[in-house]
Amino acid sequence: MNRTYDVVIAGGGVIGASCAYHLSRRQNLRIALIDAKRPGNATRASAGGLWAIGESVGLGCGVIFFRMMSAQRREAHGAAVAVDASTPHILPPAFFEFALQSNALYPQLHRELIVHHGMDFKFERTGLKYVIYDDEDRLYAEHIVSRIPHLADQLRWLDREALREAEPAVSHEAQGALEFLCDHQVSPFRLADAYTEGARQNGVDLYFNTNVTGVLRQGERVTGVRTAEQGTFHCGTLINAAGAWAAELSEQASGIRLPVKPVKGQILLTERMPKLLEGCLTTSDCYMAQKDNGEILIGSTTEDKGFDVSTTFPEVAGLVQGAIRCVPGLKDINLKRCWAGLRPGSPDELPILGPMAGVEGYLNACGHFRTGILTSAITGVMLEHLVHQEPLPLDITPFLADRFEAGLLKGVG
Ligand SMILES: Cc1cc2nc3c(=O)[nH]c(=O)nc-3n(C[C@H](O)[C@H](O)[C@H](O)COP(=O)(O)OP(=O)(O)OC[C@H]3O[C@@H](n4cnc5c(N)ncnc54)[C@H](O)[C@@H]3O)c2cc1C
Secondary structure, eight states: OEEEEEEEEEOOSHHHHHHHHHHHTTOOSOEEEEOOOOTTOSGGGOOOEEOHHHHHTTOTTOOOGGGTHHHHHHHHTTOOOOOOTTSOOOOOHHHHHHHHHHHHHHHHHHHHHHHHHOOOOOOBOOOEEEEEOSHHHHHHHHHHHHHOGGGGGGEEEEEHHHHHHHOTTSOTTOOEEEEETTOEEOOHHHHHHHHHHHHHHTTOEEEOSOOEEEEEEETTEEEEEEETTTEEEEEEEEEEOOGGGHHHHHHHHHSEEOOOEEEEEEEEEEOOOSOOOSSEEEOSSOEEEEOTTSOEEEEOOOBOOTTOOOOOHHHHHHHHHHHHHHOGGGGGSOEEEEEEEEEEEOTTSOOEEEEETTEEEEEEEEOOGGGHHHHHHHHHHHHHHHHTTOOOSSOOGGGSGGGSOTTTSEEOO
16 A cells, blocks of 8 residues: 655654654644554663763663762763763753753643643652762762752752651662752653654554565665555655664665664663652662652663663662662562563664755654663754754754764765
8 A cells, every 4th residue: 555644754762752742733734644563662661860960961861870980980070081970970062952951841731741642751859869978979979079060959968867857768778869959850761652642643543563674765765665564655754763774774765774772771671669759869889769659660781782681680679689789678678560661772872863865755863872761842833944944943953963973973885
């Protein structure tokens, strides 16, 4: 069967769904959202943190610090350190701006999706506390504060007593905390479902269990996609929102393989319990987020294991130990599930958005790594404006694929 759309979105995780929703609000385009859930798709694996500052300073992401103590000390003293995705470090100003603008959209988005579409993604104003156990932690916290003076009004130091008052369940081992006041949380799957259902109600056609297997081109222009289950789709614009699989799709569309690769994260879920945590917590071992239904998510690892989505004893045990160290009461609580997801990692940890040189009718919306839940809102807004060729709310230059050196963008001829 042949189908014709203005826009085809390949990938129906939180990013593709947000693009579909934002584009559908004007109801002037025919849009198809095509998705086949692959094992490890990130959205359903996520913790749902909207940790705009925490993520920007390398803390909200559940980085496990075990490899970084000496690097942290050196960076805090201003020495050059080689950092990688598993060592906490401060991201460039463009990312802060992107994350903060996205974060600011959630209160209104939350209302809008409830009022117009009956979908509640459980936006909760929780804050995020970086729990400090020792001098290393304090040094990194001080380093953060010194690097973001313009955000001082969003930071709060809690001494030992103030932390105990704010979070009675936290261990007496903790010396205090640095709190990021604007960092909140949502339910990640409800967010993706809310975007998707909003898009559907606005007229977007949803094709689930449908694999994009090839891209149609005429000269330099992308003209559609082939799917295994639903035949051919023709379109004016193809949006690549294929998460950790985006490199494959970009290669089919442009002959260039984007440097997006899967970065595995393991995460645990407890059984439901009465409110134990007032806000989200992050430590040098793990993070914890108690959701609106009482379950606590404990995350997460950062592993370079390709498309492997197994859960492994040492990593799960490490997260459990980290969680009990911070919140001793968890030792009596049952784990309900653990799983692994694949973050769509990019070399500089920034998303890859917008057009690519040498290919028309094609836009990237991928590479969101640790923060696709947080940054899905601004991504949807950016893609909406890109499709309509309108001015953007943010400078897109730092996010264009062309920022990568030719060696990272592998042409396949
Ligand atoms: C353990 C863990 C915890 C996280 N915690 C947070 C957090 O607290 N806050 C935050 O902001 N972010 C968090 N993230 C990151 C966040 O989940 C991701 O950045 C985000 O989900 C990426 O969304 P996406 O839509 O790009 O990818 P995905 O959710 O993976 O969606 C891509 C979809 O495209 C489909 N697809 C791919 N190729 C094709 C094809 N050819 N045809 C059809 N379908 C295709 C895939 O199967 C998938 O369904 C976390 C991630 C992990 C793994």
